Amino acid sequence: MQETDINLLVGGPQGGGIDSAANMISMAFSLAGYNIYGIREFHSNIKGRHSYIHFRIMHERPKSLKYPVDIMVALDPDTLFEHMFDVAKGSKVVYDSAFNTFNLKNARMITSDTMTRIQDELAERNLTFDVKGVLDYFKSAGIDVIAIPFDKLINENVHDGPANRYYNTLGAGTTLALLGLDEDHADDGIKFAFKKKPKVIESNIKVIKAAYDYVKTSPIKVATLPTYPATPRMLLTGNDATALGKLMGGLRFQTYYPITPASDESTLLESHEEMKFLKNADEVVKKAGLVVVQCEDELSAINMANGAALTGTRSATATSGPGFSLMAEGIGYAGMTEIPVVITFYQRGGPSTGLPTRNGQADLLFALNTGHGEFPKMVISSGDMEECIYDGMKSLNYAQRYQMPVIHLIDKTLANTMDLVPEIDVKKVKIVKYNENTNHENFKRYSLDTENGISPYGVFGKDIFWMTGDEHDELGHVTEDSAMRDKMMEKRMQKLITADKEIPLEDKAVLYGDENADITYVTWGSQKSLLLDTISELKKQGISANLLYLRMFEPFPSEYVEKVLRKSHLIIDVESNMTGQAAKVIRMNTGVNIENFILKYNGRHITLDEVLRSTKNIMEKKTALEVLQEGS
Amino acid sequence: MQKGVEDKGKYNFRNNITIDWCPGCGDFGIVSAVTQALSNMNMDPDDVVAVSGIGCSGKTPHYLNIAGVHTLHGRAIPYAVGVKLSNPNLNVLVMGGDGDLLSIGAGHFVGEGRRNSGVKVILYNNSVYGLTKGQAAPTLPLGEKVKSLARPNIMGKINPITLAMASGYSFVARAFSSEIKQLSAIIERAIKHEGSAVIEVLQPCPTYNDVNTLDWYRQRVYKLEDDKSWNPVVNKKEEDEEKFDTGYRKSLEWGDHIPIGIFYENNTIPSYTNRLAGIVPDYLKYPPALQDVSDKDGYTIVDPIKTFEEKDIE
Numbered sequence: 001m002q003e004t005d006i007n008l009l010v011g012g013p014q015g016g017g018i019d020s021a022a023n024m025i026s027m028a029f030s031l032a033g034y035n036i037y038g039i040r041e042f043h044s045n046i047k048g049r050h051s052y053i054h055f056r057i058m059h060e061r062p063k064s065l066k067y068p069v070d071i072m073v074a075l076d077p078d079t080l081f082e083h084m085f086d087v088a089k090g091s092k093v094v095y096d097s098a099f100n101t102f103n104l105k106n107a108r109m110i111t112s113d114t115m116t117r118i119q120d121e122l123a124e125r126n127l128t129f130d131v132k133g134v135l136d137y138f139k140s141a142g143i144d145v146i147a148i149p150f151d152k153l154i155n156e157n158v159h160d161g162p163a164n165r166y167y168n169t170l171g172a173g174t175t176l177a178l179l180g181l182d183e184d185h186a187d188d189g190i191k192f193a194f195k196k197k198p199k200v201i202e203s204n205i206k207v208i209k210a211a212y213d214y215v216k217t218s219p220i221k222v223a224t225l226p227t228y229p230a231t232p233r234m235l236l237t238g239n240d241a242t243a244l245g246k247l248m249g250g251l252r253f254q255t256y257y258p259i260t261p262a263s264d265e266s267t268l269l270e271s272h273e274e275m276k277f278l279k280n281a282d283e284v285v286k287k288a289g290l291v292v293v294q295c296e297d298e299l300s301a302i303n304m305a306n307g308a309a310l311t312g313t314r315s316a317t318a319t320s321g322p323g324f325s326l327m328a329e330g331i332g333y334a335g336m337t338e339i340p341v342v343i344t345f346y347q348r349g350g351p352s353t354g355l356p357t358r359n360g361q362a363d364l365l366f367a368l369n370t371g372h373g374e375f376p377k378m379v380i381s382s383g384d385m386e387e388c389i390y391d392g393m394k395s396l397n398y399a400q401r402y403q404m405p406v407i408h409l410i411d412k413t414l415a416n417t418m419d420l421v422p423e424i425d426v427k428k429v430k431i432v433k434y435n436e437n438t439n440h441e442n443f444k445r446y447s448l449d450t451e452n453g454i455s456p457y458g459v460f461g462k463d464i465f466w467m468t469g470d471e472h473d474e475l476g477h478v479t480e481d482s483a484m485r486d487k488m489m490e491k492r493m494q495k496l497i498t499a500d501k502e503i504p505l506e507d508k509a510v511l512y513g514d515e516n517a518d519i520t521y522v523t524w525g526s527q528k529s530l531l532l533d534t535i536s537e538l539k540k541q542g543i544s545a546n547l548l549y550l551r552m553f554e555p556f557p558s559e560y561v562e563k564v565l566r567k568s569h570l571i572i573d574v575e576s577n578m579t580g581q582a583a584k585v586i587r588m589n590t591g592v593n594i595e596n597f598i599l600k601y602n603g604r605h606i607t608l609d610e611v612l613r614s615t616k617n618i619m620e621k622k623t624a625l626e627v628l629q630e631g632s
Numbered sequence: 633m634q635k636g637v638e639d640k641g642k643y644n645f646r647n648n649i650t651i652d653w654c655p656g657c658g659d660f661g662i663v664s665a666v667t668q669a670l671s672n673m674n675m676d677p678d679d680v681v682a683v684s685g686i687g688c689s690g691k692t693p694h695y696l697n698i699a700g701v702h703t704l705h706g707r708a709i710p711y712a713v714g715v716k717l718s719n720p721n722l723n724v725l726v727m728g729g730d731g732d733l734l735s736i737g738a739g740h741f742v743g744e745g746r747r748n749s750g751v752k753v754i755l756y757n758n759s760v761y762g763l764t765k766g767q768a769a770p771t772l773p774l775g776e777k778v779k780s781l782a783r784p785n786i787m788g789k790i791n792p793i794t795l796a797m798a799s800g801y802s803f804v805a806r807a808f809s810s811e812i813k814q815l816s817a818i819i820e821r822a823i824k825h826e827g828s829a830v831i832e833v834l835q836p837c838p839t840y841n842d843v844n845t846l847d848w849y850r851q852r853v854y855k856l857e858d859d860k861s862w863n864p865v866v867n868k869k870e871e872d873e874e875k876f877d878t879g880y881r882k883s884l885e886w887g888d889h890i891p892i893g894i895f896y897e898n899n900t901i902p903s904y905t906n907r908l909a910g911i912v913p914d915y916l917k918y919p920p921a922l923q924d925v926s927d928k929d930g931y932t933i934v935d936p937i938k939t940f941e942e943k944d945i946e
Contacts, residue, residue, distance in 0.1 A: 027945065030945050031945065192945070195942060196942075230945070230946075232944070232945065232946040233945050234936075234937070234940060234943045234944050234945065235943050235945060236940075236943055240940065240943060244936055244939065244940060247934050247936075247939060248932040248934045248936060249925075249932070250925030250926065250932070252718070252920035252923055252925065253714070253717070253718050253920045255714075272939060272940075273911055273912045274911075274912065274913055275934060275939065276934070276935045276938035276939045276941075277933050277934060277935055277938075278927075278932070278933055278934070278935045279935075280927055280933075281927050281933035282924070282927065282928070282933075284924075285923070285924045285925075285926075285927065285933050286933070287913070287914045287917070287918045287923075288914075288918060288923040288924075288925075288933075289912030289913050289914065289915055289918070289920075290912065290920070291717055291718065291908060291912060291915070291919075291920055293713075293717060295710070295743070296739050296740060296742070296743030296746075297739055297743075299706070299707060299710070299739070299740075300707075300709075300710040300713075300739070300740055300743060301710075302710075303703065303704065303707040303710035303711050303714070304710040304711070304713050304714040304717075305714060306710075306711060306714060307683075307701075307710060307711035307712065307713065307714020307715045307718075308714035308715065308717065308718035308920065308921075309714070310681075310701065310711075310714070310715055311715055311718045311719040311722070311920070311921035312921050313718040313719070313920040313921045314920075314925060315714070315718065315920075329704055329707075330704065330707065333703065333704050333707075389936075393932070420945070424936045424937070426931060426932050426934075426935075426936065427931050429932075430926075430930045430931060431925055431926035431930050431931065431932060433926075458699075459921070460681050460699045460715055460719065460722060461678060461679070461719055461721065461722055461921065462678065463678075463699065464677060464678065464697065464698060464699050465699060466693060466694055466699070466700045466701070466702070467700070467701045467702065467703075468694070468701075468702035469702070469703065469704060470702070476700075477649060477694050478691070478694060478702070
């Protein structure tokens with residue numbers, strides 16, 4: 001029997017309950033023993049514009065997404081127009097039969113350039129500019145088109161509020177029914193999705209029943225999906241996972257200014273200021289709470305986080321590109337005055353305001369070069385949920401241990417990925433504390449009596465010392481003495497050498513797959529899991545590939561990366577930016593020049609089918625640069 | 633340092649670092665007033681932190697024998713708030729110039745009024761940017777030409793007292809750097825006040841401001857408290873409208889007569905730290921700075937499943 005592997009797309013208007021539908025579907029499948037992997041795409045808009053979630057459902061934990069999807073649910077006509085080519089022969093398209101007469105020109109929320117592109121595509125195929133045109137195309141392409149009378153089904157079964165309130169549930173219910181998932185699991189999905197609104201559970205379950213009954217009585221053939229025992233897991237996004245990791249890592253002070261896609265982390269933390277502890281924690285230790293401050297701007301956010309660190313508090317901030325730009329000076333101050341602070345940096349499509357709700361990995365060089373002058377900072381990056389959790393913990397550890405700002409890079413794709421995390425190991429990462437000062441008299445905060453560059457850390461309330469962004473002496477007072485300047489510069493930078501020595505290689509760079517493979521992919525961030533899937537897919541096709549996955553950019557594991565790449569055959573750099581920034585970092589640090597690229601900068605995540613196609617083109621030497629364009 | 637001094641009353645809050653301000657600078661008066669206030673209060677030196685921005689005023693913490701942070705231009709308030717909210721037991725003083733607090737740091741000045749986290753802002757007002765050679769500060773009136781300006785000031789001025797009141801500070805006062813006794817008393821009172829305070833200090837810049845000189849101020853300032861009927865203190869909510877209105881109108885007085893003293897003191901507005909105490913359990917007793925974050929074996933004490941219960945599938 002072939003293993004279940006379903007790619008599913010649910011599209012609808014922003015604010016139209018897409019999130020609830022997604023929760024419902026993921027819950028239903030996870031309770032049926034499946035794993036899901038989903039990515040949410042949306043406009044910078046509150047209500048009305050097209051948004052969608054692309055899921056993959058498998059028994060094994062999926063790590064990437066594939067086009068064409070097996071089933072697409074359209075909760076608005078825009079979905080049909082926008083995703084015409086995301087379905088193929090054998091796919092099913094479910095939509096509201098009321099859309100049958102919908103004309104493209106009435107799709108007001110489709111922006112003019114997208115509209116022109118859709119019209120060109122329809123015209124090219126001699127199709128009319130309306131839903132009928134799209135449906136004609138679907139039928140001619142061998143795609144199953146399933147029209148559901150949304151209003152009729154809802155009005156016949158529930159009388160609690162307007163029908164459109166239930167479109168998402170009906171769409172989700174129909175999908176689950178068509179995929180052959182049993183109804184009990186669908187009901188459980190509803191109960192989970194509306195955990196916080198128990199009043200609406202009953203009516204939504206009626207809608208699920210209506211959907212299942214409709215599919216049962218229709219001529220559509222539905223196979224039954226096997227179910228498995230469900231293991232306990234947590235449904236997390238990258239934002240959630242990072243927030244959790246930081247909390248576990250001892251975070252007690254977080255600042256932020258609202259920005260997409262970073263603030264979901266901070267607002268989640270804000271709703272968990274009252275913390276929940278493990279049984280074995282001390283009673284006194286348990287009396288702890290987190291402080292989250294919404295600041296007046298990102299200048300305040302970074303500098304307030306710096307300030308909180310001065311009392312010995314583990315503190316952090318989270319932001320995205322525009323906010324990070326404002327933080328540059330504060331990060332430099334933390335470097336100069338040796339403040340342990342974490343900046344969780346959610347990258348989105350830049351430059352400037354760019355694509356606020358879309359993916360990007362174009363801030364790597366900016367993160368590495370942020371702030372004027374030369375100062376120590378660490379730059380780390382996460383690529384999946386587990387890394388978000390444990391790197392969230394480690395980022396705080398690194399900051400404390402090396403007394404410097406730690407920039408933790410996460411991309412929007414990962415921030416908005418939904419994944420079921422099976423187990424969180426509370427003993428995987430030990431909490432590392434700062435090098436405590438024991439001499440409270442005549443305290444030298446910047447003592448030069450250190451070989452590894454790490455001086456004793458002082459805490460306001462216990463120690464009297466001074467700090468300044470000016471060059472300073474051991475006490476922290478301003479100095480312009482040329483010899484002291486050299487000593488302090490060298491002491492500060494020594495900490496990066498120490499960090500490089502102390503941190504294990506697996507936290508910096510990892511080679512996945514056969515060492516002597518024919519192809520070596522190089523990547524970082526959310527493409528990690530995608531490329532791991534790519535490698536297994538290629539293996540099935542008889543092609544050997546491995547992945548050099550980068551996790552730490554400062555300090556950079558130059559020696560190891562060079563060793564791996566010098567032995568590699570065909571090296572392909574895969575990144576979500578236009579200029580191959582990680583490849584530049586590699587060349588700068590190792591002299592190895594990567595010549596083949598698969599790059600994407602349209603703001604959408606990279607999919608498995610795209611990488612496979614592009615890899616073939618590169619292998620056949622058709623091109624050395626593949627620019628990916630998929631995604632609505 | 634003299635941290636070993638047993639009798640706190642004898643603690644010297646001034647250290648031995650050489651002050652490099654110009655002779656006649658108003659900043660000297662502020663240092664004297666701050667150290668006097670701290671001595672008067674028998675303040676434990678561990679319990680007070682000085683935070684400054686950039687410029688001549690920014691050097692102040694280095695001259696005080698307490699923990700001091702000389703931060704970035706305009707950012708003293710965020711640092712101070714970070715210190716205060718992570719450890720509300722500390723008394724946090726902000727020392728900043730008019731340019732630092734009202735131009736490059738104006739957003740934080742206003743933001744802190746809304747927060748009212750309990751930091752005490754001492755605003756050094758000499759109407760010029762001294763350390764960069766005398767450009768116009770945001771407190772320099774329109775049309776005024778101090779000596780290093782190429783032309784009379786082309787921008788209008790901000791009134792720090794009215795702005796502080798409009799921003800929501802619950803303690804707003806003005807002093808003069810040569811009236812050290814009054815300034816010291818105001819600082820002491822501000823430290824005892826629960827919410828955030830702004831104390832504007834009028835001061836000469838003998839090098840770059842040849843208009844608002846020591847004598848210019850001496851001839852104009854008068855003390856609000858000399859009028860026995862002056863009472864700016866709000867102890868009941870219903871007094872607020874009238875007292876705010878009186879203080880606000882008084883803040884507009886400028887020219888031949890310049891009032892110094894307390895314009896507004898509202899003891900009915902809860903501070904940010906008290907508001908937080910209503911949300912974060914045991915916040916005042918175990919603020920972030922005083923918490924341990926690991927168990928005896930060095931592992932996390934946070935339960936991931938219970939923490940994000942709503943995301944748990946079982």
